Every structure is written in C-alpha cells, then in structure tokens.
Amino acid sequence: MSETPSALRSWLSLWLVAGVFASSAQAEALASATAVEQVIPVVGAGAATGSAYFPLEAAFDDQPSLHPPTQERYLSTDGGQGVGLYGGRQAYIDFGPDFANIQITGTWTLWNQWGRTSQGPLTYWWSNSRDNLFNNDDVAETTPGFGFITRLPPTNPTSDHAWSRDYTGTGLVPKRRYLLVSAPVTNTNGAVEFAITGRLGGTPPRVVPPPAFGALTLVDEVNCGNPNDTHAFQQFPTNGSRVETVLGRAVRVLPNDTPGRKYFAYRLGVGKNLVAGKAYVLSVEYPDDVPRTVIIANNGAEYTRAFHTGNTVGDALHPPYVHPNPESLELPQTGEFQTWQTLFHLHDRYPSIKRPRGNELPRDLTPADGFWVVVAQFRPEDAPLSRGAAVARIRLYEAPAAPSYYAPITLPPTG
Known part of the structure; x- marks a missing residue:
C-alpha cells in the first residue's frame, strides 16, 4: 500500500525547519579528525x-x-x-x-x-x-x-x-x-x-560515549532488513525502498538514484499496552558506512527530526517556503552500525501517516493502535551527496523514570 504524495508535502515544512541532529558517533568522529x-x-x-x-x-x-x-x-x-x-x-x-x-x-x-x-x-x-x-x-x-x-x-x-x-x-x-x-x-x-x-597517519583512537539512557526495557522492535517482518508497513513510491546488505547485515534502503521524495514506515506498539503521557525512547540503528541523510518522523508524538553522516549537506538544497541551511563537512565515519535515539512522551491521540494541517485530517489513533514511525529522505537534487537513508532496526523502549533523564540545571550565583 502506498501513501499519496500529499503526505510528503505535508511533512516537508516540518522536516525543513526541524534542524539537523548529528549522532554521538558523528560528534566524536569530527572531534578526532585532526x-x-x-x-x-x-x-x-x-x-x-x-x-x-x-x-x-x-x-x-x-x-x-x-x-x-x-x-x-x-x-x-x-x-x-x-x-x-x-x-x-x-x-x-x-x-x-x-x-x-x-x-x-x-x-x-x-x-x-x-x-x-x-x-x-x-x-x-x-x-x-x-x-x-x-x-x-x-x-x-x-x-x-x-x-x-x-x-x-x-x-x-x-x-x-x-x-x-x-x-x-x-x-x-x-x-x-x-x-x-x-x-x-x-x-x-x-x-x-x-x-x-x-x-x-591512520585513524585516531575512537572514544565511545556511554549509552544516552543506560539499560532500558524493550517494548517493540522492527527488523527493517527482514522483508517478512510482521509489523504493518507502507512505502512511497510503490517499491521505493529495497533490502540490501550493508556492513554484513541486511538493512532497508531508500535509494537516492531515482527521482522524487521517498519514505518507508512501520507501525510500532500495537498490542503492547502503551500508555498516553508516558515517556518512551525511540531508537534507530543505522549503518555508518557512506554519506547518508536520514529523516525520522515519530507520529506518536508528532515530531520530525533528521541526522546526516559523512559529507552530506544536512538540509535540503532547494526547499520550498523556507531558506535552507546546507553545510557539507567531512565528518569521518566509523564503518560500524550506530544508534540514534530520542526521548518522547506518547500523545493520547495522533494521526496515521499523513500529518494534519488544521482540521484537514483526524487524529484518530490512540496508544492501543500503536503509532507510525517514518524513515524518509529528500529528492536527489536536494541531497546530492547522500547515498540514501538506510536503517537496520527500529526499537521502542520504556524510558527510565523521571527525573533521571532531566538535564542538570546550573544556575548563576546569587547576588
């Protein structure tokens, strides 16, 4: 089943202003590139x-x-x-x-x-x-x-x-x-x-940061490299993604050598007793092998974020409506699988794949229905250096109890 192009258009304004989030692996690699x-x-x-x-x-x-x-x-x-x-x-x-x-x-x-x-x-x-x-x-x-x-x-x-x-x-x-x-x-x-x-001179020693949230309880997991994974699946265009072997493992890839915007999506959390308002961690495992731009939309909390690897420009080169902020940096790559994570609170009602504008579409899904996670990318002309978004697994975890994940606040001295 394929989604209509209007869904992509409705996301683009969100993607283009969401910003670019580098993974911890990228940050460490950039710091060590001497x-x-x-x-x-x-x-x-x-x-x-x-x-x-x-x-x-x-x-x-x-x-x-x-x-x-x-x-x-x-x-x-x-x-x-x-x-x-x-x-x-x-x-x-x-x-x-x-x-x-x-x-x-x-x-x-x-x-x-x-x-x-x-x-x-x-x-x-x-x-x-x-x-x-x-x-x-x-x-x-x-x-x-x-x-x-x-x-x-x-x-x-x-x-x-x-x-x-x-x-x-x-x-x-x-x-x-x-x-x-x-x-x-x-x-x-x-x-x-x-x-x-x-x-x-070779590769400087890598300093691997600790996991962002420590040990977590797994709620659900999608094996994107398995064509027979049982989670509900959609993609645009029809057959727009494919399974490839990257770094010795099967991953799902959105090729960047064919025209147009593309996405694939999985529905997580169905029958997993999800709770509205509860904190969860969305984890995306991806190959850090070649330059890639990856856009992640979590419709359970209605947010979109993106990250990029290697020398991709990060933002779209020719977006509609807004001014882009592309920048190409020679970020060294690890040649290993890395993990991108976000912490979010699940909404009580949210849309399916299409994001509503005003009253255009209903927010008719609830935690019992699960929620859609979308992996997408720009048109090839907007991300010319990207080799295509690629994901091995998508995991959903229970977040640790608050306030353990609160950022520390350092206040200025009094007086």
Whole structure:
C-alpha cells in the first residue's frame, strides 16, 4: 500500500525547519579528525604482472601539489603523457607498505578540454600482489562512486585541462597494498592524469560515549532488513525502498538514484499496552558506512527530526517556503552500525501517516493502535551527496523514570 504524495508535502515544512541532529558517533568522529587532507603520493603504478601493455604510470606523472587539485591550473601542455586505458588489460596502483595508514576521501580525473568523451567504467580490486588475476585473498572494491573517469566536467572557456572529482568519501582505507584496475573496454580521448586525495597517519583512537539512557526495557522492535517482518508497513513510491546488505547485515534502503521524495514506515506498539503521557525512547540503528541523510518522523508524538553522516549537506538544497541551511563537512565515519535515539512522551491521540494541517485530517489513533514511525529522505537534487537513508532496526523502549533523564540545571550565583 502506498501513501499519496500529499503526505510528503505535508511533512516537508516540518522536516525543513526541524534542524539537523548529528549522532554521538558523528560528534566524536569530527572531534578526532585532526589529519590534514592532501594529495596522496602513490609509490608506483604500471601494467599488472601477466597483463599486456597498460602504462598506468602515465596517470601519475604530473601530480598536483595543492588540495583540492582544482586549485592548481593545468595548461593544455601539462598533465604528462596522458592516460591510455586498454580494454581487457589490467594495471596496478601501489600505495606502499603503510597503506593501512591512508584514508582516501577523493579520486580525481584531469580531462582534456577539447574532444573528450564519456568513458567505459573501470573495475577495481585490492590485492597483496601485482598479479592481473583475482586471487582468493583479494577484495573487490565496490564502494559506490569510487574510481576514475566517471564524471565529465563542463566545458571551460579556455583550452586548459579541467579536474573533475569522481569519488567523495570520508576515509576509505585501502584493504591491500595494491589497487588493481581493469579496463573492460579501451578508453581514449579524454583522461590526462589521475589524483587521489585523503589523509595520512591512520585513524585516531575512537572514544565511545556511554549509552544516552543506560539499560532500558524493550517494548517493540522492527527488523527493517527482514522483508517478512510482521509489523504493518507502507512505502512511497510503490517499491521505493529495497533490502540490501550493508556492513554484513541486511538493512532497508531508500535509494537516492531515482527521482522524487521517498519514505518507508512501520507501525510500532500495537498490542503492547502503551500508555498516553508516558515517556518512551525511540531508537534507530543505522549503518555508518557512506554519506547518508536520514529523516525520522515519530507520529506518536508528532515530531520530525533528521541526522546526516559523512559529507552530506544536512538540509535540503532547494526547499520550498523556507531558506535552507546546507553545510557539507567531512565528518569521518566509523564503518560500524550506530544508534540514534530520542526521548518522547506518547500523545493520547495522533494521526496515521499523513500529518494534519488544521482540521484537514483526524487524529484518530490512540496508544492501543500503536503509532507510525517514518524513515524518509529528500529528492536527489536536494541531497546530492547522500547515498540514501538506510536503517537496520527500529526499537521502542520504556524510558527510565523521571527525573533521571532531566538535564542538570546550573544556575548563576546569587547576588
């Protein structure tokens, strides 16, 4: 069953003014991000062992010295020999023995200004050797967007070469010393140089904060990665979400590669003896793997909040009615599952999925009926860096007794 687009429109004004809430994992990661981004020097590159002629060393023979590379002007005579990518052949990029101390945040292609054309995609895998065959201990690199020659830049008014950023991440660590590159088809007429940007020095130690509310009593739980979960379920558009494996677990994802706003929703608390006015904790478990913008609507208390990970802009870029406040920060990501929590008091009456405006819709649900929790996201053009909202589990807990969760108040001195 799908909800009408008017439901989404009725939420948007709430989403856009609700603000952006970073999880504790994001805050700790931002505080620990002390390394400076730079162009990563590669130890070497060239044809893989067992492959025919594939001079990938030409892709790294005139490296930029500034970060980002777009700050450095490349004339039509710069860029070295140019990049030749030969179909059916393989090459390697050597990150050196200290590869585990590298965090890749960007890959770049320097393009010819004139006559360039779209190129066939390359495939990549990590290996401990320069062998052109995929071995048992090799690891395929499938991070969305990773690689080179994926984005043609717009035409410039000069004959200068132009840098284009292919991949944007928050700290991809090489899984092996060598990155193997395979060209399924011959690519010509375009690429001049490659560059890799990121941080050196490894990941600082993580300081994990304690749980926000301590031990809690579980009331209800939704397994979003299970298509057969028994909770009532809705999504918009029809088949707008899908179950994927992320960080080794099944999660439900709203893809950001198809047009329009999207949501999925589950009904929690049916038959769980919920009590109006009582405090509960809503907990959302999500993968902190790639940049994502996630909007959570709790209709049991009629509030909407959002959080974002990685370098997503947080707010919508082109919202109606209000002025946005987008900001892209390179928030490092943990590569683990994290939890977002809010404490709320359950209302005595509340709406279904559609939020009422005035007397438009009834508030005809009560605690005995449970309440809807909605996971949503903006249009792709409003959140271009997001890889799509993703959630593993939604949990409902009884909150601890008040006033244990009250924030301490420090009053100014008297007199």
